[in-house]
Amino acid sequence: MYSKLEKELQIRALQDSLSVIRKIAGWTMEDLGEKIGVTKQTISNLENQKTQMNLTQYIAIRAVFDFEIQNNKCNEILPEIIALLLDKKHEYSEVDQKKIDEATKTISAAAAGGINGAALTSLSGSLLSSIVAGAAIGAPIGPVGMALGSIWLSKILNSKNGKDKK
Template structure:
């Protein structure tokens, strides 16, 4: 398998592992996300529960609607941070820190699913993420200096 194919598989796996949390932080139900990319809520559920592997087309569709949400919904300050840390943080985080970030994001996602407004989610996220010392400076570096995911993956 080529380096490009390995990188593609790695990115698809990261999105699939974190899809449920990202979807909840975006404020979407499985049905809403499914409608946005043209699949059923069952397909989204199957992807989130690892019952079916995510394919490259699904990856591109989901990343595109996530990017559109980030671009069009400036009130949701948590979503770009979460996407940067979980999906775009190439090797800036070691496995242990990445796992800690996933735990924080899972807590924030559960809070979002409970109906907490996005303005309060940012406070919850900031408080929890500060418990991982190395991660705070990484957020700014990733958000500020990264090449878009599509350019990395498609070149």
């Protein structure tokens, strides 16, 4: 379960990475907005830090990304990028996090430019392998990674009467 501060950090991490993750998913702002029931402008405001993401938006966005991961096996990069930028972010030093952020921006730009499949997997592996030694970047995430989908939700929602358990 996340403390109030950990919830805020998770929400901030998603907001900071939203544009990158959305592009790697292959979606426009309008596509993501339609999936969670908001306008393209709302997505733009979140990505450009004009409005702060709330818990409801966080849950909706994570849910559609998890759904995409489970239903689009062709996009092998998406689950790994989400794991690096959100679920395992705390495992890397600040210096490595900055390198990961830069590498994922390059990967998302390539994805937005139409590069996908094996070419995107290769690019991702070459950019991230030296940063995240031992990580299986570019390889299918497998059942352990898929289980993360339910872990983040249970952690962020696990509270009693709206207050974090001690």
